[in-house]
Amino acid sequence: MININKLCKSFDNRKILENISFSVVKGECVFILGKSGVGKSVLLKNIVGLVLPDSGTITVGEIKVDAQRPEELSLIRQRCGLVFQFPALLDSVTVFENICFGLRARGLLTSQVEIAARVKEKLKLVGLSEVVLDQMPTELSFGTQKRVSIARTLAVEPEYLLFDEPTTGMDPIATAGLNQLIKNLTVKLGVTSIVVSHDIKSALAVGTRIILLEDGGIVFDGKPGEFKSSSITLAQEFQMGFGYHA
Amino acid sequence: MGLSQNENEVLRVQELSFTFPNASGPTIDRLSLSLNSSDIFFLIGPSGAGKTTLLKLLGGIYSYKAGEIYIQGAPLGRLSQSNKKLVLKRVAMTFQRSGLFDSLTVLENLLFPLRELTLLTAKERLQLAEQILRQVNLTGAESKYPFEISGGMQKRLGIARALVLQPELILYDDPTAGLDPITSHHIVDLILTAQNKKKTGTLIATSDLDLAFSVSKKTSAKIGFLCQGKLIQVGTEKEIFESRNPIIHQFTRGLLQGPLTPSELS
Numbered sequence: 001m002i003n004i005n006k007l008c009k010s011f012d013n014r015k016i017l018e019n020i021s022f023s024v025v026k027g028e029c030v031f032i033l034g035k036s037g038v039g040k041s042v043l044l045k046n047i048v049g050l051v052l053p054d055s056g057t058i059t060v061g062e063i064k065v066d067a068q069r070p071e072e073l074s075l076i077r078q079r080c081g082l083v084f085q086f087p088a089l090l091d092s093v094t095v096f097e098n099i100c101f102g103l104r105a106r107g108l109l110t111s112q113v114e115i116a117a118r119v120k121e122k123l124k125l126v127g128l129s130e131v132v133l134d135q136m137p138t139e140l141s142f143g144t145q146k147r148v149s150i151a152r153t154l155a156v157e158p159e160y161l162l163f164d165e166p167t168t169g170m171d172p173i174a175t176a177g178l179n180q181l182i183k184n185l186t187v188k189l190g191v192t193s194i195v196v197s198h199d200i201k202s203a204l205a206v207g208t209r210i211i212l213l214e215d216g217g218i219v220f221d222g223k224p225g226e227f228k229s230s231s232i233t234l235a236q237e238f239q240m241g242f243g244y245h246a
Numbered sequence: 247m248g249l250s251q252n253e254n255e256v257l258r259v260q261e262l263s264f265t266f267p268n269a270s271g272p273t274i275d276r277l278s279l280s281l282n283s284s285d286i287f288f289l290i291g292p293s294g295a296g297k298t299t300l301l302k303l304l305g306g307i308y309s310y311k312a313g314e315i316y317i318q319g320a321p322l323g324r325l326s327q328s329n330k331k332l333v334l335k336r337v338a339m340t341f342q343r344s345g346l347f348d349s350l351t352v353l354e355n356l357l358f359p360l361r362e363l364t365l366l367t368a369k370e371r372l373q374l375a376e377q378i379l380r381q382v383n384l385t386g387a388e389s390k391y392p393f394e395i396s397g398g399m400q401k402r403l404g405i406a407r408a409l410v411l412q413p414e415l416i417l418y419d420d421p422t423a424g425l426d427p428i429t430s431h432h433i434v435d436l437i438l439t440a441q442n443k444k445k446t447g448t449l450i451a452t453s454d455l456d457l458a459f460s461v462s463k464k465t466s467a468k469i470g471f472l473c474q475g476k477l478i479q480v481g482t483e484k485e486i487f488e489s490r491n492p493i494i495h496q497f498t499r500g501l502l503q504g505p506l507t508p509s510e511l512s
Contacts, residue, residue, distance in 0.1 A: 035426045037396040085424060086343065127507070139266065142342060143293025143453075168424040169342065171293045171453055172500035180502060198426045241427050242434075242460035244483075 001025050002047060002160060002194070007056035009042055016042055018216035020056070029186045029193045031203035033238060034213035040196040041085070043213075044162050047194070048080050049073045060160070078106060081158030085165040087149040089137040095148050096133040099123065102156045122151040127177045143170045150178070161185065163195040167202055175199070179206045200238045204228065212238075255319070256415050256447035257281040257304065262313035264303055264475075273299045275475035276313065281447045283414065286438075286465055288458040289451040290486075291472035292497060292506060297451040298342065300472070301417045304449070305339040306330065318414060335363055338408035339417040344400045346392040352403055353379070353388040356410050363411060374410060382406040382436060398429040402436065409440055415447040416440075422454050430454070434461060455498060459483040471497070
């Protein structure tokens with residue numbers, strides 16, 4: 001379980017997150033929605049200790065996120081796989097080396113055969129062919145790079161997956177593929193996911209719960225069905241999009 | 247040039263092909279396209295189809311050997327370096343990740359192209375930059391650095407930098423990627439206002455189908471579907487949305503089953 005209790009965070013005297021409290025239990029797939037700049041990414045970064053709260057506490061399982069305890073923080077980061085909004089791949093090494101980087105760095109697997117098998121398994125999960133393994137990240141399109149970064153996160157088999165805008169810049173088929181992947185991971189493997197997103201269609205299709213942030217606080221926390229019929233203006237604006245109807 | 251040309255035509259692409267070094271096949275494959283100065287054209291298609299590569303070819307970032315790109319009648323591939331540079335001043339591009347200079351402030355990011363590419367005086371450059379900042383609603387953020395402003399503001403600054411040279415053709419690479427639906431609306435309004443004001447040829451590559459279809463429906467902008475480097479269909483939103491081509495159908499409906507599988511898209 002991830003537990004966030006009375007989390008507050010400001011930057012330059014600007015309050016970003018104010019008194020945020022919620023818990024995510026095993027097997028949930030929570031979508032966190034909100035306008036750009038509302039603090040969604042900051043919230044994710046707090047969970048893995050990349051940003052530290054001004055006040056309030058966060059625990060992942062039994063471990064408290066605490067910068068003073070680097071070994072525990074390292075364990076939290078191993079348990080929580082974070083997928084960044086932009087792929088953040090290492091440009092100077094191949095796709096293969098990118099995917100197995102965490103495995104090697106953490107010494108989780110040492111046998112070359114096992115490492116290669118794990119890399120190929122995760123690559124298949126994100127819907128990429130093995131052709132890309134020897135390529136450099138810069139030779140790939142943005143959407144493909146993004147999927148490589150997801151494979152890299154999956155490689156260390158984290159208990160929790162934290163996605164920052166996973167479908168940004170991805171085409172509709174890749175988006176459908178990723179949604180199905182998140183759903184499979186949640187349903188079949190019991191992975192717990194927190195997904196920061198603007199993509200309302202994905203949230204409604206995949207999420208088991210939606211949290212909507214506005215002005216630093218939680219203005220909605222409930223099931224996708226409840227979100228659809230919510231009277232909150234922002235919830236309605238999110239569902240409107242550009243409103244194309246054929 | 248032996249090219250029958252209408253004077254409103256700002257862009258013509260003829261049989262353009264482009265292959266990356268060491269790639270097994272072409273990324274752009276005998277692609278043809280034309281755009282008038284008052285046109286908006288949406289480019290959609292799977293990830294890896296060649297959308298960004300095409301924009302970079304049109305913007306002169308990549309060079310090509312096969313086919314030709316005409317900017318207001320001038321063939322980019324056959325011009326001397328100095329003439330090419332002159333012609334490319336009429337083309338502006340915004341990038342997926344904004345492509346701003348991290349070490350320059352908002353205002354300096356706008357002044358840079360003016361200093362490099364125009365003969366304006368310092369005072370004129372400042373006046374023009376401030377006018378454009380007002381247009382994109384960034385007044386007050388002049389002295390901030392890109393990392394100090396939100397993603398939506400960075401996108402607006404990227405657009406401002408493209409507009410500041412008053413180009414004849416603007417290429418937008420996924421201008422709303424990563425933005426919330428409300429901010430996306432503001433960006434689209436900005437693009438359409440800029441287009442309408444000066445009748446700038448506008449080519450928008452986007453992964454947001456809802457955006458492409460709804461704007462196309464409102465403005466009659468054409469949509470081109472790019473797949474494996476080929477424009478496989480160009481039409482109105484209705485023609486694309488109701489296309490019988492199985493690839494386009496699968497894509498516009500976001501279906502996992504169909505001729506395209508995610509692994510083929512790499």
